[in-house]
Amino acid sequence: MNYKRKDRNLDEIRPIEAKAGIIKNADGSAMFRIGKTVAYAAVYGPRDLYPKFLQDPLKGVLRCNYNMMPFSGSGERVRPGQSRRSREISMVTEKALLPVVDLNDFPNAVVDVFIELPQTDAGSRCAGICAASIALADAGLSMKGLVSAVSVGNLNGTLVVDLDKEEEDIEGEVADIPIAMVKRTGAITLMQMDGIVEKDQVMKLLEMIKDACGKIHDVQTKALKEKYKGSMDNGDEN
Amino acid sequence: MDNNLRNHVLRSLNAGLRFDNRKPEDYRSISIEYSISSNAEGSARVKIGDTEVLAGVKFEIGSPFPDKPDEGTIIVNAELLPLSNPEFESGPPNIHSIELARVVDRGIRESKTIDFKSLCVEKGEKVWLVLIDIITINDAGNLFDAAALAAYAALQNAVFPGLDGDKINYKEKTKKKFDLMNIPVSVTVLKLGKNYFVDPTNEEEEVADARLTLVSMENGKLCAMQKGGDHPLTSMDINAMMDLAIVKGAELREILKKQKKK
Numbered sequence: 001m002n003y004k005r006k007d008r009n010l011d012e013i014r015p016i017e018a019k020a021g022i023i024k025n026a027d028g029s030a031m032f033r034i035g036k037t038v039a040y041a042a043v044y045g046p047r048d049l050y051p052k053f054l055q056d057p058l059k060g061v062l063r064c065n066y067n068m069m070p071f072s073g074s075g076e077r078v079r080p081g082q083s084r085r086s087r088e089i090s091m092v093t094e095k096a097l098l099p100v101v102d103l104n105d106f107p108n109a110v111v112d113v114f115i116e117l118p119q120t121d122a123g124s125r126c127a128g129i130c131a132a133s134i135a136l137a138d139a140g141l142s143m144k145g146l147v148s149a150v151s152v153g154n155l156n157g158t159l160v161v162d163l164d165k166e167e168e169d170i171e172g173e174v175a176d177i178p179i180a181m182v183k184r185t186g187a188i189t190l191m192q193m194d195g196i197v198e199k200d201q202v203m204k205l206l207e208m209i210k211d212a213c214g215k216i217h218d219v220q221t222k223a224l225k226e227k228y229k230g231s232m233d234n235g236d237e238n
Numbered sequence: 239m240d241n242n243l244r245n246h247v248l249r250s251l252n253a254g255l256r257f258d259n260r261k262p263e264d265y266r267s268i269s270i271e272y273s274i275s276s277n278a279e280g281s282a283r284v285k286i287g288d289t290e291v292l293a294g295v296k297f298e299i300g301s302p303f304p305d306k307p308d309e310g311t312i313i314v315n316a317e318l319l320p321l322s323n324p325e326f327e328s329g330p331p332n333i334h335s336i337e338l339a340r341v342v343d344r345g346i347r348e349s350k351t352i353d354f355k356s357l358c359v360e361k362g363e364k365v366w367l368v369l370i371d372i373i374t375i376n377d378a379g380n381l382f383d384a385a386a387l388a389a390y391a392a393l394q395n396a397v398f399p400g401l402d403g404d405k406i407n408y409k410e411k412t413k414k415k416f417d418l419m420n421i422p423v424s425v426t427v428l429k430l431g432k433n434y435f436v437d438p439t440n441e442e443e444e445v446a447d448a449r450l451t452l453v454s455m456e457n458g459k460l461c462a463m464q465k466g467g468d469h470p471l472t473s474m475d476i477n478a479m480m481d482l483a484i485v486k487g488a489e490l491r492e493i494l495k496k497q498k499k500k
Contacts, residue, residue, distance in 0.1 A: 023376045042321040065328060069294065070371040071294025071295065074409070114321035118275045119275040119276055
């Protein structure tokens with residue numbers, strides 16, 4: 001019940017850092033770091049989508065691919081290639097980003113988002129979504145807002161924001177709840193949970209996450225402004 | 239192939255010029271950064287111009303080959319990530335990533351930079367397997383040399399994990415490092431028309447007649463080679479390409495030595 005953190009408050013996220021435009025070949029790219037978890041994202045497109053049956057004649061398709069580098073995890077090497085886990089995360093990442101991206105102008109095309117993790121310490125899907133969101137904006141796609149994501153959780157009755165690996169591995173009545181939020185509208189675009197939690201706790205956590213997402217959003221915006229400094233004099237907040 | 243581009247590159251090279259103002263025998267600026275992934279037992283980032291490659295080392299315990307009961311081994315894998323080049327596709331390793339991994343593997347293996355006998359834990363039973371993963375982040379040409387540098391730098395950086403009986407304790411960091419010898423360095427020389435040049439950009443790779451990757455050691459001897467490209471080479475070509483690779487290899491080796499001291 002009385003869980004305490006050594007170096008931060010219970011509602012405090014780990015140190016974050018973001019940078020836009022880190023991969024020259026890509027149409028848009030970004031790095032997002034939260035604590036010891038680092039995510040790179042690259043956006044390619046809109047470009048032709050094959051095989052043809054995947055095409056949507058009404059709008060562009062958003063395709064995400066989440067991947068952990070073989071040496072990114074503590075312990076054994078992660079085998080390269082898709083796993084059931086990485087495919088599921090790719091899918092929920094797509095759903096987390098789709099509501100803010102306008103692809104109506106790109107029928108039959110695809111926007112590819114590649115998320116790669118060189119180093120992980122829990123919260124990797126959220127870090128991936130944060131990086132991808134910056135990369136999509138960097139690629140110049142029209143967006144309703146940036147998506148910010150972080151996990152929250154219940155550690156035997158103590159509610160926390162941004163679990164690290166050590167906290168994720170705590171035994172007992174523990175819940176890990178990754179959430180993605182569009183700061184501008186408050187819309188929640190990703191929500192998953194494994195563990196045990198009460199309804200009231202979830203509602204409290206949804207309040208707690210707002211501040212964290214606000215901080216992440218600020219860093220995401222700053223990264224974009226940093227890259228386009230000089231080329232954008234009256235920048236919009238979003 | 240784009241013939242206009244080929245002619246343009248060829249005419250420039252004939253005049254001793256390249257698009258980015260380099261001389262034929264110049265590399266772009268090279269940087270090496272160590273410990274770029276804290277969960278890897280060793281890791282490095284290498285940039286050659288806009289080309290960026292990561293390498294990470296992980297360890298496993300396995301059984302030795304029956305014909306070499308007292309030797310561990312290395313396993314090199316390369317991932318040409320679709321994140322790093324719009325031409326790369328997702329999926330299992332294609333022939334290009336297999337070739338890249340195998341050429342890097344040969345350079346490390348044949349140079350004997352790692353004494354495989356030092357990887358023996360229990361003769362005939364248990365040996366260390368050194369898993370080297372090469373990951374491309376941005377492909378702006380010359381992945382061969384960047385990958386080889388990154389793999390070697392990751393080995394320089396690697397620390398053995400602890401070993402509790404049969405199981406690796408990844409949390410424990412021992413003081414044991416590789417006793418690396420001979421410092422193999424890969425230099426890929428390209429040929430277009432009558433010109434030889436190193437460190438190609440994407441455009442130069444696309445239009446080159448042939449390439450020859452040469453891995454040389456500190457004593458000036460060669461330990462691995464790989465010819466690529468559609469055109470043949472003459473023995474005169476190979477002579478000139480070897481000369482260039484050995485000279486440039488010595489320069490790159492100095493960078494590796496200097497970086498390590500920092």
